[in-house]
Amino acid sequence: MIKEYPSNVGLLKTKYSTPRTNKHLLPRMTINHKLEDSLSHKLTIITAPAGYGKTTAVLKWLEGISLSSAWFSIDEGDNDPFIFWNYFCAALNHISDGISKATEYIFTSQELFKANVHLSIIIDKLSTISSNFLFILDDFHLITTPAILDGLSYFITYLPSNMHLIMISRINPPLKLAKLGLKEDLVRIQAKELRFETKEISKYYESRGYFLQEEDIHKIERYTEGWAAALVAVALSLKDEKNRHNVISNFGNSNLYIENYLVEDVYNTWTSEQQDFMEISSISDKLCALLCEEITSYDGSKLLKELYTQNSFLVALDYEGIWFRYHPLFLDFLRKKLLKRDAASIQALHHKAGEWFKAHGFFNEAIDHFLKGFYYETALPLIEKHSQKSIRKGEYSKVISWVEKLPDKYVENSLMILLVKATYLVETDDFTKAWKCLERIELLLSMDNIFSKDFNTIYFLVKSNFFIRQGNIEKILQPIMEAAACGISNVMSTEYMDINLFDVSIFRAPYHSLIKMFKKNFTEYNSFVWNYRTLISTNPGYAPLIKGELYYEKGKLNEALPELLASIDEAVNAHCAGALIPAMITLAKIKRAQGDIQGALEVTHECENKVAEFHKPHWIYMLRAFKIRLYIDLDDTKLVNKWLDENRLNIYQNIVRAQEYELIVLSRVLIYKQRYNDANILLNRLLSFAKAQKKDHSIVEMQNLLAIAALKDMKEEIAEKHFKNALSIGIKEGYVRSFVDEFTPMISLLEMYVKNNNKRNRLLVYAENILSQTKDAVRHFIVPTNSDAIENLLTTMEKKVLRLIINAYTNKEIAENLGITLRTVKAHTSNIYAKLGVKNRMQCIKKVKESSV
Template sequence: MAETSDPPTDINDTASRPPLLTTKLYIPPTRPNLVPRPHLSRRLNESLSRKLTLVSAPAGFGKTTVLSEWISQHQPAVAWLSLDEGDNDPIRFWAYFISGLQQLQPGLGETTVQLFQSPQPPPLEVCLTALLNELAVVAEPFALVLDDYHYIENPTLHEAITFLLDHAPPQFHLILTTRVDPPLPLSRLRSRGQLTELRAADLRFTLAEAATFLNEVMGLNLSAEVVAALEPRTEGWIVGLQLAALSMQGRQDITAFVHAFTGSHRYIVDYLTDEVLAQQPLVTQNFLLQTAILDRFCAPLCEAVTGQPDGQSTLERLEQANLFIVALDDARQWYRYHHLFAEVLQARLRQTQPDLEPELHRRAREWLEHNKLTHEAINHALAGHDFEQAARLIERVHSVMWQNGEIKTLQAWLAAMPLSVRHTHPRLWLVQAWAAMTIGELSEADEQLREAEAALTVLDKDRARSLRPEVLAFRASYASLSRDPAAVELTQQALQALPPDYWLRGMLVVFLGAAYYATGDLPAAAEVLAQGRSMLSSPAMQSHQIHLLPLDGMVHHAQGQLRRAWSLIRQALDLVEPGGRPIPFVGTLFTY
């Protein structure tokens, strides 16, 4: 892999929550020489008295630019979250949602984050009610932008946003940008005067705005007649105008070009991208095509993927040339391509260099892994069909992800893996089993455990021997959750077989105590949990202590030892309060 400089740091990587990309929370910086659009700014200012602003239009209509320009000029109290496909994981979505709010109100929503990230979180309405109560005490009006909401397809998240809108305090305002209307109660909000809508008809450039854009922003010197001929052909579509302007630069036959400029948006993009790319130096064309596989990129990452030096100067040239590159931070270290442009570049790469794409994903994966951006590294391993590397990385991070509550992301990764890879990596069956157990899908968990057990029979002896204690640990966990009378014996066997630092060991102690509690053997439950408190005394085991102490309190309460029960609950609260963490539900265990 090519030598590269260190990446810019934008990760908030803590043990208590999933790592967050801070660039997703940056308000996109405005470009110089933007076309003024005061009529849209006025509508956005007026919208803040309503519950929701919906900015809905196809790709390339300047949705994000309009909002960033408004924020820059008027300085409203607005936070920002740029969404992507990975945000369909509810744990990740709410971690980012609340982190966005915390850009304006530090500390807001911490309790809610911990509720969502509990291994067995309470019902969604309970979590959202906690968040709404915190929003209600904020004194000043404020808003949150969810940019590119069309990436959200999880019905649970749509239901949650609906609940928030129905019950939000008057000082909170939500702004969505999207390519398609979301499944939210728009008609109801519209009828109640609680919705502001900006659509393609509102966002497209007028004739005067198109003239300003083409001549002042893009540096052309077009006559009023040429602009008047081009504007209806693009229907004010901003990206279409930008592509047309790039194609006209240096042309002598502009009038003929404009009159020949017809077709649907898709064909316009295909045609003009050919013209734009053809006018770029070969090294720039290759850079664009090869970096189009990246959801976001910085100079060192681009250098690693393309093998070309001077990544930063190349990115600066692309930005200066208006080649559909979007800065993600004020320092202009991280970038992305306009989504539509990226899609066209990716299609061209597959058409012209189909064998190169897996190699590009491999280079990206290596760089991202080296720079501890493991989630993105896994995505590139999967995109490049490098399933062995994806399996290796998932095996490395699965325990931390489980403790952070990123179950949906794990499940999505595993769903993309061929069964043949799981058969050679039985730990992936275990990861899938634990994910299923965590969300209460016990029959699915049992099926995955059986697959893991079967896979052990075809492994070499050393690998099988190292995995058997883990299989036993998961089987014991399943037995406890499914109320199997053999749970006590299986859990004892697992605790004896596992190494002292195994990540699930603390939960097995809780499961053993719960198994005794379920059978009515309260003295045995109390003894196990007392031993567990000693074993889990280190700060690294605090998440397991927060499970153990409430259960221990229940055992002593059942024994009539109310003072001791309260003392144990108080200890749990002492662990919770410094970090703002709630006591997680262990509801499945406590329904015996």
């Protein structure tokens, strides 16, 4: 009965359920009309100070409409991005079942989270709903974290057309809403519109059984100024019929101070038992009968029922009447009373509350209470126990917030807390602090030989992960061997470390040092793989993937193929998307290198189908981006433009690793569309990011694309500068396909470089070698066009255009190559398509290929 989060472990259901309405709530016609109008807009913001009836007005309005709705009651603990978006998704499950399930894995990656991938998934899922719906964020003024505000601004910008968002706040939310305001997609409801009018005041008191004279109503209106909380307070003070006239007569003309009024007139209307119960129970943000009995020793069920019936300052959080909270104004008042009365008891009350939450499985709340009460000895084992699961899931933020509240002596002497910190710091690339934690762990282990096998295994894995991400290939192997020597642990026996969460190539992932390890010392690499595989029950596919990618990059396509197929088999069996996607994309690249664009697309489609089974939809965005490169090959402008309109990317957005590949493809699209200035801006930003990340593979691609864009824009000097930088890294790393895969534009760059550099040196020899391989690759890329049927159908110029089409030239490049206008190219292209009975480049190439078999 108490645990209410079976489908969202660790979350309180009351926070993502629509609150129960009070029987004294009245329809607010003016507000209702305003809210009704909001349904034709994206966003409604309701702002007013505490006690103006913002929440109750929306709740009452919801009762009279038929739209589906979701509700998120925000509190101070939600000012953490991870917690906020978890509750956000849980609330939206009421609208689209499965949103939490679809997004939960995103919270395991800081990079995916920072890239707002969870928001893209939410937006896509909500967009499929056929009917309109509402989502209400209550008490939004409690959110001040910039990361949450930026994320919500992004969400609102791309809000599905069928969704209407209502934000209830004491202040105007600091969101980036200028665009919405200009589009008239924003409705504002403020304090002046929430004030009760004379007729509404009269009806409100009648609903509570107080039939007042018109003169008294006017006095109350002047005194309260239509403030909802003040009207409630006055109602509570009118319970005594004998004193009712005196209460109203004593109203002054000055503004009402609700706290003073509560002290003088309202608070004293309750019994001493009720007063004591409310003060003590105010220690917790959320109340239920059993919790109240534990911390107050009073009959919680009886008193909560009494107070809810009598007191509109107690709010029900669910329809079952299990959970409640005090109105913020009243809660603040009660806590001040408790502090003045008995400050010494507050610590002990937090302990009682913590023990109750712990006993009933609410561990987050238990830890929070223990920390507030300074019971660090009690909080520490709970943090140690529950942080392990959180860290394995990548849920760092809440755990780190607990750790930061612990005094240093507890952190420095807890092996598990140090390991949690080290894991987090390694994942965030803070290697200096991470190493200090690892050194401290080693010191503690040397002082105490009694520690679990599980801990030892995880510690050595974290240590190995540290060296891998730091690129220290000489030290990677030893900790893995030590982990394997500990034997299979309960943690690792069924799990593998998914080392790639969003990169389409291991060359781009933080674990690219494993490729360097393989290149430098084949024996050590095999030993690393063998030792790691003793710790897991299922091979994820990374070992053959690393070999396959390296062989492909070196231009050894035949050697790459069996490794990639082995990786795909292992990845499918292990449900490891991080190995499957790079393996299948590299397989598609081999198809592309062979001139089989249709085959490359079929591999990509098959990969999309397999990824759908893994329930990690963010990979679909990567695969869509890869397909766009193929559509550029086919000069399919329609599909390229469609992706450009739908991908929610722009050249000025914040660059994070999780979106790097999509942004690179965006730069390719900009070059394809001859928007060279925009492409240059984006590529230079991406280049700075790649250099900061020390990602040579990305740097080479960016420098090549900058060179291609510059050459197409007739800026040969700039093109040569960028290209020389790419060649300098390429020769050092042994890259081949990073250059060859650019096909015809790469030939132009290489010929330019060879022509302008007559002095024989290693770089020129390397460029000449790449040029030879690129020309050979382009010849393989061309589909033969010697079919008798085609020979008879097409004119001489049409056959020349066709050969360039299937050689992946754009229309502009065809015009330049043949010395004709772009309009003439399009005319020839239309004639070719008509004669062959096709509609686009893809169909054209397929038809030519079939006719030449």
